Amino acid sequence: MDNNILWSLRLGFSSKQAPTISKLGLTKFIEKSFETITKNKIPNFLENSPKTFEDFKEIRMQYKLDNKEARKRLRISEAKVSLEMKSWWIEKMRTDEFPLREKMSCFWHNHFVATFQKVKVNYYIYQHIQILEENAFGNFKDLTKKILNSNAMVRYLDNTDNKKGKNNENLSRELLELFTLGVGNYSEADIKNGARALAGLTIGEDGAKYRRGLEDNNSKTYFGKTGNFKADDLVDIIFEQKEIPYLITRKILAWFIYDSPKEALVKYYGDYFREMDFEIKPLLTKIFNEEFSKDNAGSKIKNPIEYTLQLLAELHIENANPKAIVYFIKDQGMDLFNQNNVKGWVGGNSWLTSQVYLQRNNVADLLCNGRGLNRKVAKPKEEMNKKTVNRNTAKIEWNNNGNNKQIIAELKDRLLCSVDEATQKDFETILKYDFNAKAENSDQVVMRLVNAMVKLPEYQLI
Template sequence: MDKNTLWSLRLGYSAKQAKTIEKIGLKSFLEQSFSTPVDSKIPSFLDDSPKSAQEFKESRKKLKASNPTEIKELLKKEAQTSFEMKAWWIEKMYQDEFPLREKMTCFWHNHYVSTFQKVKVNYWVFQHNQILRENAFGNFKTITKKIIKSNAMVRYLDNIDNRKDKLNENLSRELLELFTLGIGNYTEQDIKNGAKGLAGLGIGEETAVYRKLFEDNEPFDYLGKKGNFKIDEMIDIIFDQPNIPYLITRKILKWFIYDNPKEELVKYYGDYFKKMNFEIQPLLTKIFTEEFDKNNAGAKIKNPLEFSLQLIDELNVENPSKILIAIFIKQQGMDLFNQPNVKGWDGGNSWLTSQIFLQRNTVADLLCNGKNLSRAKKEIGENSMMDKKLKKEISVRLIWNKEENNKEIIADLSNRLLFQTDKNNQADFEQILKYDFDSKTNGSDNAVMRLFNFMVKTPEFQLI
């Protein structure tokens, strides 16, 4: 695979940026990616969703006072809004000229998990997503402080139930285990004591706030220090721990390059991250520029977003349905805003079970034959306006050079799509596009499409 194509896929979701990387160089590409602006406007689909704590209370009262039919309609409306938010985000991933911000937002989304299924308030989930986007290339300590104090997070990890004399340890545990230090770098007592420092931190108007009535203001020991600590002070203490950089550098390497990164790489980049005072931008620059020069293609299985958006881009699908993409990746185990648990998507081999591989092959067949993805009415509601906009037939157009012979066309497509090929692959490809292939015949487009369809159903296409 062409190196610029490989890194376009790694830093985005398709080969769209390959020519830009080749033209301006990786470093300039990264600089422009880091400088992309963030749209702070609240999308119109959230107009009717409750935003403040008071509006949320009123919506719950309305729900309790409604009859079963009205309740069903209210819940369906919020679920459809959640689907619109998924489509809105996929649109950003697909259309952005420099998609690295959205790819990093998705990384943080799977690190600081907070699901709509548990939170129930679309606006709070959107706020959570915006914090990740705005701080995608910022400071690890800063983003941790902001996200822990989001309404979505305190609701998702039950800190609204954490109060003096009735402690809930969920947020305290995940703050240490999944968000910062990782298992083995703290004690169970640190978790119990951390819950005291988080007691009373609950829903606020824009961010979570402490409620004095529920606070626990007794001094406690936390990671070797004693005091009456609140959340910001607790996070400062966490970031003084010697092993703080390694959990996140391991996860970044897994997200972008290696399903199984070597521990020496994790430590090497982690030490640099600590030296940079946990600034994410210089860390990403170092990782990407140094790994770019290595022969590491095929070290990661594509996640469902990477698979589907690359396929759609290669086929030049006109105005692809982001709703159907959202449904497809959900079927593949990557439901945006709804990870299976607080640990998030496992990635790696979980993205290529036999069932998922079969689903990918079915989708490749559909798209290559000009058919839309499965309509999956039950996912978006039988009477949904969204469902009425979804077409069965779509326009697809595969770009290839009609001046080339069969071997040249095979080489071009292989370079675009596959991280490696061997003699067996080549023999299979030449069975589809034979030596006497003639691009001037009426069926030539169909023949090259058959070759493309075969290639994207190989194990080699599943890797980057």
């Protein structure tokens, strides 16, 4: 695969940015990506959703007073808003000129998990995503503090139930196990005392806040230090620990480049991350520039968003319904704002089970044959074919001045990491030696070749 295309996929969701990477060079492309800004205007789909503390009090009263049907209507209404928010994010991923910020925000979304299913308040989830986007390239320690003090996180990990004398340890545990240090680098006493420090941190107007009468202002011992610690104090102490850089560098390498990064590489970048005082920009710059020069194509399975948006871009399908994309990636196991648990999407081989592979091949058939994405795309072929589906304007770019081997080589360079000799012969069976690139049906023949390529196991890799 062409290296610029490979890194366009790794730093975004399709090959759209490959010409820009080629023109600017990777370093300049990364700098431009860092310069992107987020828009803070609240989207229209949140207009009628509850936002203030008074709104939530009113809704709680409705739940107590209204009948079952009224509560059902409210749940359905908020579920529709959640779908709109997922579609909104998918469109940002598809259309951003420099999509690295969205790619990194999605990484943080799967690191600091907080789901709509548990939080049940779309505005809190929106605030959560805004924190991630605004701080995507910022400081890891600062971002951890902001997330720890967010309404979405204290609600998702049940810190609203954490009170002095009656502690809930969920947030304290995941802060150490999943967000910062990883298993084996803390004690149960640290979890218990962390929960005491977080007691009383609950829902606030613009973010989580401590409530008098619920917080614990007695002395606690945390990683050998003693004091009346609160949320930010815990984070400061955690980031003094020896193992702090490695969990996150391992996950960043897995998100962008290697499903199973070598531990030597994790430590190498982790040590640098500590030197940079946990600033994300220099870490990403170093990783991307150094890994760009290596022969590491095919080291990571595409997640459902990468697979889908790359295919749509390659086929120049601009009219795809973002809601249909949302449903498809959900069926592929990547439901935005709704991971199965606090550990997030596992990634790696979980993105390529036999069922997922079959679904992807079904979608490739649909799109390459001029049919459109819809909510039924993940169903078996015979079920999909019972109904007429939307049409698309799929087309493929290719050099019609070349012979069959030249055309195959061009498409392989765009789409595939590598293929064996037998697969090459299969391609030449579709695009024969006497293929006439100027013939009336040449586009259809090349599309058949593309369809065969994107259904290969090799296409699932970047």
